[in-house]
Amino acid sequence: MKIRDVLLSEYGVASSVPSAVNQMMTDFAVGFRDGIDINLGVGYVNENTIPRKLIQNAYQAVLANPKKYRASLNYGGAQGSPNLIESIKTYLINNQIEGITQDTFSQRDIVIGANGATSLLESITHLLPIGIVVTTDPMYYIYCNDLERKGFTIVTILEDNKGLQTDLLREKLNALGREKENIQFFYVVTVNNPSCTIFSNHRKKTLVEIVTQLSYEVGRKIPLFFDNAYSDLVHDNTVERLESAFLYDEIGIVYEIGTLSKIIAPGLRIGYLIGPKGAFLNSIIQRTSDIGFSAPLINQEIASYLLDNDIEAQIQKVNKGYKRKAIQVKTWIHVLLGENLQECRGGSAGFYYYLTLANTITDSSSDFFKYLTRTTGDEVIDGHNDNPHPKVIYIPGEHCVHPSGEMVDIGKRQLRISYGFEELPQIHAALKHMKDAITYSCEQI
Numbered sequence: 001m002k003i004r005d006v007l008l009s010e011y012g013v014a015s016s017v018p019s020a021v022n023q024m025m026t027d028f029a030v031g032f033r034d035g036i037d038i039n040l041g042v043g044y045v046n047e048n049t050i051p052r053k054l055i056q057n058a059y060q061a062v063l064a065n066p067k068k069y070r071a072s073l074n075y076g077g078a079q080g081s082p083n084l085i086e087s088i089k090t091y092l093i094n095n096q097i098e099g100i101t102q103d104t105f106s107q108r109d110i111v112i113g114a115n116g117a118t119s120l121l122e123s124i125t126h127l128l129p130i131g132i133v134v135t136t137d138p139m140y141y142i143y144c145n146d147l148e149r150k151g152f153t154i155v156t157i158l159e160d161n162k163g164l165q166t167d168l169l170r171e172k173l174n175a176l177g178r179e180k181e182n183i184q185f186f187y188v189v190t191v192n193n194p195s196c197t198i199f200s201n202h203r204k205k206t207l208v209e210i211v212t213q214l215s216y217e218v219g220r221k222i223p224l225f226f227d228n229a230y231s232d233l234v235h236d237n238t239v240e241r242l243e244s245a246f247l248y249d250e251i252g253i254v255y256e257i258g259t260l261s262k263i264i265a266p267g268l269r270i271g272y273l274i275g276p277k278g279a280f281l282n283s284i285i286q287r288t289s290d291i292g293f294s295a296p297l298i299n300q301e302i303a304s305y306l307l308d309n310d311i312e313a314q315i316q317k318v319n320k321g322y323k324r325k326a327i328q329v330k331t332w333i334h335v336l337l338g339e340n341l342q343e344c345r346g347g348s349a350g351f352y353y354y355l356t357l358a359n360t361i362t363d364s365s366s367d368f369f370k371y372l373t374r375t376t377g378d379e380v381i382d383g384h385n386d387n388p389h390p391k392v393i394y395i396p397g398e399h400c401v402h403p404s405g406e407m408v409d410i411g412k413r414q415l416r417i418s419y420g421f422e423e424l425p426q427i428h429a430a431l432k433h434m435k436d437a438i439t440y441s442c443e444q445i
């Protein structure tokens, strides 16, 4: 008897095929040769920034103090460990971000995600009605892909070197007309992924004002989520001190999302959301309970201990490392790719450069991509089948720009490269391969 396959929901169907980037990464991971192939594609932090010893020490300290760190290997509460919540408050109050004080928390609360900032972002998709989400172009492709699979419509606003262009947002909102009522939330990455553009304080303030006004217009609060994943990684001390968007929030629409992934270790999976107390925050807590009760309590307590004892020196160390790499890599980008470089974003924060090439296509069907992944079919370039020449992976701009936005064409000449994971000699080698890949692409025309 014939039987149909498992019946999937629309989201199930959309998720049954890996996203283009996931597929690319999986293909590349299969057969990745350590010490030969070079991965500038992943958002991994540098292994040397992960404080293994401090984590080991924190783990022991937590287990040795059951009075403070109660039942740390048991289930935790869904809002998160009270120790960790206190530690994050203190950390934020003492940290570089301007405008967070004890008073910030009189009307607001902190919740810890079940599995990093990603789980909080994902929770939002279940708790707000389906509709329009406004974000920047280029966009954080991982989250935008998730949103689209769940039926949200992404509307993107171009960024310049100060981030999302608020004058263009105003124009877009006017053009939307009645459709504006369908906007469910705004999502802005304050040090953008992929471009590492820092959203300026002035623009941030203007954005909060625009969304406040829009909220009044449509008669309901429209939440504005700031993703601060990289905001602790501003390693260029010539840029303005970042201000918290809470400073400008008069009606309680601003939410800030943070993570310890980039400054301590992604493996701890600690992310947090700060926002006004109320129904939405309660729903996030319930959702955390639904998907796994809480982040592993032991990890939360370790994180709390690290924030209380080691964070200042740790952040300094991390930023010193990324700053050194940012400066060196920028020099190499200009020396090696300069002739073909139209624009280079990043270098002041986080660990990505976002490049626009003048006349070389970078998408996954391009000669540039084929050269670097050694899939040209020409043995001189690819090397021997069972021992190809070094491969280099990057994120093609085509995946970072919205597929129906205004950057589709330029996106085909863009790429994100990470200077986080690989060490400088490997990055240098990769950029030399990129230079050769540009030459190869020109020859093919």
Ligand SMILES: Cc1ncc(COP(=O)(O)O)c(C=O)c1O
Binding pocket: 043, 115, 116, 117, 118, 119, 140, 189, 193, 227, 229, 258, 259, 260, 261, 266, 269, 270, 271
């Ligand atoms: C913009 C942005 N948000 C969130 C995350 C994920 O954070 P977490 O590791 O806490 O899930 C990343 C990771 O690269 C990111 O780039």
